[in-house]
Amino acid sequence: MFIELIDMLRCTRPHEDSWLVATFHEMRERDVVQGLLSCPVCTARYPITGGVAYFDELSSAGDNEADATMDDGTRIAAYLNLVEPGVVVLGGTWAGAAASVSGMGSTVIALNSPREPDGCSSHVRSSDVLPMARETVDGIALDSGAPGLLESAAHALKAGARLVAPAAASVPTGLLKLAHDGRWWVAARRGGGASGPVQIARGQRHKSSDG
Ligand SMILES: [Zn+2]
Incomplete structure (x- = not known):
């Protein structure tokens, strides 16, 4: 987790917008490897482990294969x-x-x-x-x-x-x-200026993963 991005992170619970208080346990240059993010509004805590900030409990990583x-x-x-x-x-x-x-x-x-x-x-x-x-x-x-x-x-x-x-x-x-x-x-x-053209390739044969 790049340290300068931590200012942009927010608590995922529904309440007023607030930054998160960060505690760093291990840094590698400007990346936080181990640490903790705490919400001053609702006291939720989000760990940073192995450089990954965890905002919820996922059953397991890697249950869907990379495409x-x-x-x-x-x-x-x-x-x-x-x-x-x-x-x-x-x-x-x-x-x-x-x-x-x-x-x-x-x-x-x-x-x-x-x-x-x-x-x-x-x-x-x-x-x-x-x-x-x-x-x-x-x-x-x-x-x-x-x-x-x-x-x-x-x-x-x-x-x-x-x-x-x-x-x-x-x-x-x-x-x-x-x-x-x-x-x-x-x-x-909405609210931006003119945006450039979008090109999406057509005719790709992908199966939709959600039924
Ligand atoms: Zn919160």
Whole structure:
């Protein structure tokens, strides 16, 4: 967990917005390896273990296999219109593109990655809510359609920034759907300036994972 990103993390419980108090037990350069994040509002505590910030109790990591077709930073950069480096959240199997996207200069936060993502110093586990401050993120790709996750992702986006989510998921309020194919949609948070064209490859034969 990159230390400068900790200011952007928020408690996942429904209450007023507050930063988290961080206690560091082990640092590696500017990454927190072991530590604790505490919420001053509700006293929730979130451990940082092995560099990963845990915001919920996941049964186990690695229960869904990484999708090799997602290891494509160019594709996600196009979806998210990453013309300039920024802060990007790559959820689930999208985290496979972390090294590629960070190679383009962006700071990547992996969310619920099924395996330890390469080239990504910040890894967060939180399945229901994205624990990020409002309007701080330049692009988010999710492979989960959990409504709370989508809604909090919409709030975390800067104006004009984009969200990629599964085609079956509802587009959260405040976002404008720009494009979709059989598997994904791309939407932008309203209030931004003109955004560039979106290209989603058509005709890809993927099976939808949710029934
Ligand atoms: Zn709290």
